Amino acid sequence: MIIISEEGFAELEIKKSKFISYAVHIDEFEKKLEILKKNHPKARHIVWAYKKIDSSGNVELKSTDDGEPKGTAGKPTLNVLGYSDVQDAAILTVRYFGGILLGTGGLVKAYSDAANLALKNSKLVDTYEIYAETIVVPFEKSQNIFYLIDKYNIKIVEQNYGEKGIIIKVMGNKRFVEDLKGNL
Secondary structure (H helix, E strand, C coil), X not given: CEEEEECEEEEEEECXXXXXXXXXXXXXXXXXXXXXXXXCCCCCEEEEEEEEECCCXXXXXXXXXXXXXXXXXXXXXXXXXXXXXXXXXXXXXXEECCCCCCHHHHHHHHHHHHHHHHHHCCEEEEHHHCCEEEEEECHHHHHHHHHHHHHCCCEXXXXXXXXXXXXXXXXXXXXXXXXXXXXX
């Protein structure tokens, strides 16, 4: 799973409207939204979208147009996240209206471009590199554990058989590996 380890930033000006976009880890989302509201009180819109995965592997997708015409801001931003491999991420875009209407197509393109650039400018890390653990899986629990390994997108690095069960070295998101161990 790929996550944002350092915030990304992008700024675009399109027909005098300014789009200031940030890509952050989901843990930073609420704090970043508060900061943007405080630092940009004259901004016309603060659009956001996020993609969050829970410990069961369920994906939660949310977005807001924040006053822009329906489907022209939040959904294109969410699409950027949806088509990427990045998980547990949020993209927030501040818009200052420049006095020229962009139309629905122009808004979709502007928000998509700003979101793509912010994501591109963020530092991404593959969580497989973050945590490795060797676990012993009793034979009678192996079917359930292998199901969870697949569900949590955990990588099996090495696998051997012992007297007490299957010895597996796994790599993945620490939270998911800990959940996996808890099911032993």
